[in-house]
Amino acid sequence: MRLRIDESTTEGEARAIAKALADHFGDDVxxxxxxxxxxxxSASASANGTGAPTPRADGEAVxxxxxxxxxxxxxxEIEDIxxxxxxKYKERLSEQGKLFVRDRLDLWxxxxxxxLFEDGKFANFDSDDRLPADGLLTGAAxxxxxxxxxxxxxxxxKxxxxxxxxxxxxxxxQQRALKTGKPVLYLMDSSGGRIDQQTGFFANREGIGKYYYNHSMLSGRVPQICVLYGPCIAGAAYTPVFAxxxxxxRDMSAMAIASPRMVQMVTGEDISMDDLGGPDVHARHSGSADLIAEDEEHARELVAKLVGYLPDNADETPPRTDGTAxxxxxxxxxxxxxxxxxRGYDMxxxxxxxxxxDSVLELRPEYGPEIITAFARIDGRPIGIVANQPNQRAGAIFPDAAEKAAEFIWTCDAYEIPLLYLCDTPGFMAGSQVEKDGILEQGKKMIYATSSATVPKQSVVVRKAYGAGIYAMSGPAYDPESVIGLPSGEIAIMGPEAAINAVYANKLAEIDDEDEREQRERELREEYREDIDVHRMASEVVIDEIVPPSSLRDELEARFEFYETVEKDLPSKKHGTIL
Incomplete structure (x- = not known):
């Protein structure tokens, strides 16, 4: 293409015009x-978009x-950071079986x-001490x-x-996560705040205390997942519990409100870090650990599975996958x-x-083990399972199990994960110790969480549903989309043995003949069981349906699919006062 231009055009302008025309028409100019x-x-069409050097005004290729x-x-400078x-501190990491933080990011x-990018790489760059990135990395990935x-x-x-x-x-x-609505990963390995530098970051409006305000604002908005790689003490220990x-x-992480040295100073107790706040303590006793990893690679595997059940934020639905049998x-x-x-069995x-x-991911398995809290899928749809575990303390609900269930239900509801309740419980445990441990307080939290959850809920009466257990397990009064019974199901204030003892103890005591008394007890138990049988409950339309056990999977799949878009409104209020 040969063109003539105005004589006032400079050589530089001419080159720019020639290149633009060659790019536009795909022809030499x-x-x-x-x-x-x-x-x-002149400009060649073949030279444009093929990686050929672009000439500068002085003729040298860029x-x-x-x-x-x-x-x-x-x-x-970046390489040094x-x-x-x-x-010497890196060498200690390898001795502890830990990765250097940037190698950890490569793994994750x-x-x-x-x-994708890192923010604040040059933080504290001009410090008198060498403090690369100020010891804390943030960014997006x-x-x-x-x-x-x-x-x-x-x-x-440090x-x-x-x-x-x-x-x-x-x-x-954290503040950017509130804006983007994207999940947050906290990879924690911190000894806490620098005491010798606390002025300026401890109590300030935009200081370390703001972490937990932001955690609270993010809670239920975007998933927050924390992995602990070392002993996280004091302020550092709050991030994992807020997540x-x-x-x-295991054999690497711990968290506690104070270090063993501080505990000894305050209480005189001589205790190791692991015994004070190691994985077993928080998995079995405090309930603060949801999952225990065997090593760094396993931690990543667990979180990779976990995020598969979670949406990016509360406005989205959980990701579905292809269903499997x-x-x-x-x-x-x-x-x-x-x-x-x-009789016990494994739920x-x-x-x-x-x-x-291969879709089940159980959370807090060692804490309150008489209730199972787990993510799973039915036909690729993520669900949260709350199930009684009859082979653990007969499936009776203890305070720790009620607390665990309440928090799991609350989390599922926050992220639009439908709930499946599998009920087989004699109810809440009785006794002086559980009263001291707050059975009523924790029980009300479980019932409150079930009552307030607006996600689709399906409740299955597998076998016994006694006492307030049927309430906590989303029975008919708790606005489930369905209450399904299996033929083994029973719903009652209490089981046959306890009921007969409560109602007929005096009359039975009046029967002198032992064989006659035992015969009468059997008759009363059978009469009582007929009265609480799931068929009676279905006949009186207390429950929605009795289904053949072999079709339970298909039944739940159809009901979760049908009620996928159900909308539920809560009363207008700022919030409840229970949790």
Missing amino acids: DLYVGGDDDPLA DDLEPTEREELLLE LEGGPE FNGEDGV EFEGRDVHFMANDFTV AGSMAGKGVEKFLRM DFTVMV PRLSPEGIDAVVPQEPN FDLIERVVDA
């Missing part, structure tokens, strides 16, 4: 001025230029390409196909402790459930015949 036979500027001294200095703290986010915010302590920099600049980075990351889900790594055949459900109400034998194969 020669520009001439006046009657000149030689072009003032791609031939070397980095400037200024850029090389910046790259050296990426090295983290002193080498599949190398450098997974970290891609994790299992999802965009997430992350923070991670660098234990090689034991991962927190001070002014790192606190600022932490707060900004929606906490993973501790259960690991065990639904045909065996009825054989799993004993006819005798007091997982039933669960694995209802949900998709």
